[in-house]
Amino acid sequence: MSERVITPRNRGFLFLDSHPAGCARLVNDMWQAVAARPAAALDDDAPVALIIGSSSGYGLAATVAGLARAGIRGIGVSFEKAPTERRTGTAGWYRTAATAELAEDAGREMHFLNGDAFSDEMKEQVADLVKRRFGRLDHLIYSVAAPRRTDPETGTTFSSSLKPIGATARTRTLVFDEDGQPDVREVSTEPADEDEIAQTIAVMGGTDWARWVSHLADRGLLADGFSTAALSYIGSPLTADIYREGTIGAAKAHLEQTARELDARLRDLCGGRAVTSVNGAAVTQSSTAIPGIALYTGLLRGVLGDRMVSPVDQLAELWDQLTGVQPLVTDDEGRVRLDTWELAPEVQEAVADRWQAATTETITDLADLEWFRDSVRQLYGFSAPGVDYPAPVETEVPWPAAR
Template structure:
């Protein structure tokens, strides 16, 4: 077993090259503790769920909240890499190992599968586990996949997503940190996407793969009566809409929402089921830090709201309550679950917009919660987590759940 002292991360901007096993485990434990226990303990034979994209961001929050609050069992799918002689495992590998520990302690049978969620091979593997281990029926499916590319199993074509505006260039304010951690507010311009780029982004991040999952499970008769599914999404602020909601990602999200409406009709007829998109509020995630303007926006949002920001596990606890019938589904006029109302409240957006206009390199520390934002980025990879001794050697080779160490 290889042990190393990993006292500080190696990074390129917001991309970290290492992760800390103990820090990731402690982070997951803290998220678990933050999930409110249900009014009554979930039954041992809780609902069978499939979480696709379970190791990071809102998918991880969905997995933890589902385990503790809804008592789910079933399958969690993600794509992570193990440790090598030169590198630690990915943070999601360590987070998954920690989640598996908590599931076992809670008496929940959750199988963790590592591989390409876009592939039909993974869909077959999941179906076989559901058939052999969980009675052949799945009650809920949470879809939370953020990937830069996708290979279509039918055609073999690989599509790549881009972060670009549509129609005209976008000039936005953004926040960067230099090698010493000093913040700088600057403006960046992004060229508009070509039609092919838009189509490829939709092919990666739209609803095509979500629909293939439903089709695959339905074809094998694995959808339980009353089956429900939710794809996790984001709308965001007018301040970021040129690069996000009105950009290539926004086109993909619009396709995701259209897919939800089509699936909802089909599932209603097939099993009396439901399909929705869940619009979540802002958070610092590995995927969101790559989007121009998001770092500045989220830092300012935290500066306005402080502890009133609603955490991902709190939001996903609410979603599980709605999916499992603890509370009725609360949908907007387009059939979406809205977990972002706290973020988009007019008074909140007005306060953030005022700070956005005033923000400079010189005053950004007064307007945004930079320490929180910087810490959140580090904690994604297991660093700056309270209670972790970063001077102590730590084992970097951690077995995948269910495999021998």
Template sequence: MSERVIIPRNLGFLFIDSHPAGCARVVNDLWSAVVPRPRGDGDDDAPVALVIGSSAGYGLAATVAGLARAGIRGVGVAFEKAPTERRSATAGWYRTAATAELARAAGQDMRFLNGDAFSDGMKEQVGDLIEQRFGRLDHLIYSVAAPRRIDPETGVTYHSVLKPIGATARTRTLAFDDDGKAEIREAVTEPAGEEEIVHTVGVMGGADWERWVTYLAGRRLLADGFSTAALSYIGSPLNAAMYRQGTVGAAKAHLEQTARTLDARLREHCGGRAVTSVNGAAVTQSSMAIPGIALYTGLLRRVLGDGMVSPVDQLSELWDQLTGVRPLQTDDEGRVRLDTWELTSAVQDVIADRWDAATTDTVSELADLDWFRDSVRQLYGFSVPGVDYSIAVETDIPWPAD
């Protein structure tokens, strides 16, 4: 037993420990927020899905929405750290344990593997599990955010960077001082070099997604009508210099080109489809690393309130389209657009005005700082309603077993 009271300790938006009970409650609340739809008569009729990046952010939303709404069974892949004597496990470890428990209680066969999704070894492990346990794969959701990737073919290690392309970027950022007071600061980021662009595309572009689909197709595991979606983001013009027009944007452009290539191949191979799903802004562990996103999401929440569409609601819509409940709707670039609620001119014009007007003295009136703080803390299981943080909790929770 490793019970202790866990006190939130953080460096900026990163927390040193995670709270198991809080993380579990977050997952339970996500599940409860999903509107289920009628299920088939037997488990053999349930769609088989693979979610790569299943423990956090939109990948977690895809997993929970897939289970609670679409009734999927299958495999989730994540890369999380186990608890130690000095530290809790990562938040994704506890979220995965909670997701597995909910799936088990619902009678759904969902297995979770912990390891490097970029490696060929993980692809083989997943392929074996699908072949032996499920026999086919109907859907693949790709949602991986990582700082580096080792190319299995060349052994080259690629390192991603968040930088603009072509010119120095200056963007407004939201930060909090030691007393928790919000401050508006300016972040200055120098442009990326050519090698940094190549490296970022090597990590966050479509190369690994394509390797997954090619590998599973080579093992004849793709069902007729197989569909796959890689999760993406376009974002506001306010953060374009650091995102869509920067190194990450180059990677997303590569991801979208990969979708078009895979779509043509899958149509011929199994009557399948490949798309990117462009999702809306959200507070996630990966998005908080992007300068300007913290301020932007706080402003967005103040403008829209509950009109912000949650990741789990967006992914419920995606599952409806992938499973044929609704037609698969794409834009001219072959992308499913789940971000239209965010990018209307009416919304963006108001946010742009607030962005320009925000100062350290006024930001608390223009942005929803309480919601933002709670959302960041909830990524690690803190500030979750209904959890008593004065009580010691067990931190040594095992990874879900087969």
């Protein structure tokens, strides 16, 4: 037993510890928010799914929505740190444990593997498990946001960059001082060079996604009608210089081109499909690191309030399309668009007005900062409703047992 009181300690948007009970409560709340399909649809021949990046952000939403709504069984892969004597485990460690418990309670066979999704060793481990437990794979969701990737063929390690392309980008951003007071600042980011662009594409583009599909296809594990979706984001013109038109955007363009190539290949191979799913804005551990995104998201919430569509609700819609409950609808670029609520012209116009008016003095009136702060804290298991934070909590939570 290793019980202790865990208090939030943070450096900006990065927290040093995570709260196991808070993480479990938030995963449970996500599960409860999903409207399940009729029990008759969740039979013994339920779809088999692989979620790469299953422990956080939209990957976690895909896992929970898939289990709770589509009744999937299968495998989740993530890369998390275990608790130690000095530190708690990562939030994703505790979220995975909570997800596994909910899946077991619901009678869903779901396995969780912890390791480097970029490695060929993990691909082989997953393929072996699919073959042994299920015999086929119906769906693959790819949701990996990592700062670096080692190419398993060459051993070269690539690092991603958050930079504009072609010219210095000046954008407004939101930070909080040591007392938690908001500060709106203007920041400048120098443009990336060609090597930084190439490295970001190597990390965050479609190369590893394609390797996963190829590996599973080579093992003969793709079911007839197999579908795969890589989760992506386009975002607002307000953040385009540093995001969609920057190094990340170049990687996203590569991801979309990979989807088109995989789609053509899978149609011939197994009557399958490959798409990118463009999701709407959310507070995630990845998004808070991008200049301007925190300010934009807080203002968006100020405009929309509860009309913002949560990640788990968006991914429930994606599962409906992937499993045939609804038609799979794509735009001219082959992308499923789950972000139309965010990019509606009237919404973007209202956010742009607030963006121009935002200063340190006015930001409290323009953005929903209480929601934003709680959302950031919830990434680490804090600010979860109903959790007794002054009470000691067990931190030595085991990883879900292998079957």
